[in-house]
Amino acid sequence: MTPQMIFLMFFGGAAVWFGIVVFRTHSMVRSALALLFSQTAVGVMFLLMQAEFLGVLQIMMMATEMSVMAIFMVMFMMDPGGMGAMDMTHQKRLSLWAGGIGFVAALAVIWLADWGPANLQIPDATEQTAELGRELLGRSMFIFESAALMILTAMVAATMVAIHPNEGRKR
Amino acid sequence: MIPELIIALSVGAALFGVGLYGALSQTNLVMIIMGVELILAAALVNLVAFWRYLHPDVPAAQMFVLIVMAVMAVEMAVGFGIAIARFRSRGSVEMEEARELKG
Numbered sequence: 001m002t003p004q005m006i007f008l009m010f011f012g013g014a015a016v017w018f019g020i021v022v023f024r025t026h027s028m029v030r031s032a033l034a035l036l037f038s039q040t041a042v043g044v045m046f047l048l049m050q051a052e053f054l055g056v057l058q059i060m061m062m063a064t065e066m067s068v069m070a071i072f073m074v075m076f077m078m079d080p081g082g083m084g085a086m087d088m089t090h091q092k093r094l095s096l097w098a099g100g101i102g103f104v105a106a107l108a109v110i111w112l113a114d115w116g117p118a119n120l121q122i123p124d125a126t127e128q129t130a131e132l133g134r135e136l137l138g139r140s141m142f143i144f145e146s147a148a149l150m151i152l153t154a155m156v157a158a159t160m161v162a163i164h165p166n167e168g169r170k171r
Numbered sequence: 172m173i174p175e176l177i178i179a180l181s182v183g184a185a186l187f188g189v190g191l192y193g194a195l196s197q198t199n200l201v202m203i204i205m206g207v208e209l210i211l212a213a214a215l216v217n218l219v220a221f222w223r224y225l226h227p228d229v230p231a232a233q234m235f236v237l238i239v240m241a242v243m244a245v246e247m248a249v250g251f252g253i254a255i256a257r258f259r260s261r262g263s264v265e266m267e268e269a270r271e272l273k274g
Contacts, residue, residue, distance in 0.1 A: 103188030158252030
């Protein structure tokens with residue numbers, strides 16, 4: 001067993017464990033922090049798989065996203081501290097079955113599929129980033145620009161939805 | 172059989188299962204968004220693993236990861252926009268109470 005496999009298992013286990021904690025804790029801030037740790041563990045897995053740029057991007061992006069999420073949770077939840085230990089779940093049995101079946105089906109595909117030969121000749125980090133840049137500004141430029149436009153549209157749409165309908169008429 | 176690929180894909184499968192459970196079982200909109208985030212994280216792990224162990228010479232795979240990250244950001248922005256609108260009009264983001272579109 002190589003060190004890469006051991007660390008992949010460790011951080012993969014951490015990502016899954018913190019993912020479970022998200023739905024097990026009653027405190028919403030703990031929940032948001034657990035999701036942050038889970039996403040950070042995923043980012044570390046990217047670093048272990050030598051995708052340095054994506055790993056750092058994942059950790060930075062998720063740290064910001066989860067901080068915003070924690071603020072929203074405290075704002076919107078009826079019991080953000082979890083002191084009342086409220087149960088905010090429904091159709092638990094069905095959800096457990098759906099999650100379990102999804103997991104087992106994915107595992108079956110993983111173990112039964114023929115993944116073909118491994119290609120372990122990986123370019124170094126500098127070359128990877130340069131290649132990604134060439135890809136983004138070359139062949140995939142249209143898709144990349146579409147993603148940017150999608151984010152802009154979502155930002156405008158989210159702001160429009162969030163603005164109170166009578167906001168302008170008050171003055 | 173590539174053991175590292177199998178480990179990464181298994182982690183992705185587990186994250187998908189946990190995320191699916193969360194998205195279906197939670198009644199609060201923000202918690203449902205968290206479940207969807209976990210499902211998308213599973214997709215990210217799979218994409219990076221496929222790139223690393225099967226096609227490390229194809230940079231388009233990394234570009235695909237960037238697109239999924241953009242989808243994650245968009246999903247959060249729109250979800251929170253809806254949450255604010257819902258909270259302002261009904262004072263709660265509990266999805267059990269959101270039955271307006273039910274026939």
